[in-house]
Amino acid sequence: MKSFVSLLLCLSLLNAKARQAKDPATLVQEWNVANNKQDIGTLTFLYDSEVLFYGSKLKKQDCIAGKLSIFKKYPILDQQIAGQIKSETQENGDVKCSFDKAVTINGATKTYASYLVFHQVNNAWKIVVESDLTTDANVEKRKMKAKGAVLCDVDGDGVKEYAYLTPAPIDTTQEMTCLDESCTSVIRFSNKAIPELRISNCLNAVVDILGDLNNDGKDEIGINPQWWTSCWSGYHVYTLKKGKWIDAIPAISTHCNQWEDGVKPVQKDPKRPGYVIIHYSMMIDDDIVTKTKSIPIK
Missing domain, CATH: 3.10.450.50 (Nuclear Transport Factor 2; Chain: A,)
Known part of the structure; x- marks a missing residue:
C-alpha cells in the first residue's frame, strides 16, 4: 500500500x-x-x-x-x-x-x-x-452607471466615452468645510487618455452633455457648481482643445428662479455659426429676470 x-x-x-x-x-x-x-x-x-x-x-x-x-x-x-x-x-x-x-x-x-x-x-x-472583452465592457458599463456617468464624445474620435463627477471631499467634522482649500470636484472619463476636468469651488454638480456647440466635432460639457449658500451660481461650459480643457464661453450668471422655470443656460445659435444663445439671470429693480443674447464660442 x-x-x-x-x-x-x-x-x-x-x-x-x-x-x-x-x-x-x-x-x-x-x-x-x-x-x-x-x-x-x-x-x-x-x-x-x-x-x-x-x-x-x-x-x-x-x-x-x-x-x-x-x-x-x-x-x-x-x-x-x-x-x-x-x-x-x-x-x-x-x-x-x-x-x-x-x-x-x-x-x-x-x-x-x-x-x-x-x-x-x-x-x-x-x-x-x-x-x-465583452464581459469587461459590461462590467465597466455597470460601474459607470453606478457612478451616475453619462455618455459623450468630448475628443471627437467618434467613440462614446463615459463622463462622471467625483464630488469635492467634505470635512464632516466641521460645518461648511472641504478637506482641500479649493473645494475641487473632478470629472473623469472612462477613456483614460482624456484629461480629467477639475472644477474648484464646486461641492457637487450634474454633468451636462451639451452636444457640439462650436462645430468642431466634439461635445461640450456644462456644469452648474453647487455651493452651500446663495441661489446665484456661474454656469460653466468647457471644451477640449489640443488636449486641454478651456472655458468655451465666459461663465453664465444664473439664479435658482431660472432653473426652476426650466430655462437652460446655453444652446447653439441656429442662425449664427460659431455662436451660442445664452440665457442668464439679472437683478433689475429688485426683480430677478432672465435675459437672452448671442455670443461667440471658442
Missing part, C-alpha cells in the same frame, strides 16, 4: 514539474482542453488561490464552483482557440495571453475576444485573471 501511495506522489510531482516547465501559451491550450473535457482536476491545478474571474475577485474554490455550474447547465459544450495566442509580459512580470475563443452551445457558435493572465507562483504559472 505504501509503495502505491509513493507511486502516486511521484507521479503527481512529475506532473507538477512538467507543468512548471510549460509556458503560459501552452497552458492556455491545457485550460481549453480541460474546459472541453470538464476536467476539474486540471482547472484546479491551473488556477491560483484567488482569481479575477470575469470581473469578480473569487477564491479558487468559487471559480471551480462556477465552472461546475456551467458544465451542469451545458453538458455538451465545445470551445476552441481560434487563431493565434498572443502573449504579452506585463510590468509586474505577469503574462497576459489573448486569443479568440469560439464557443458552441446547442449548435450555435459565438466567438469572444478572451484572455488569461498568468502569475508565477513557486516556479509554476497560475491563472490569476480569466475574462473576455
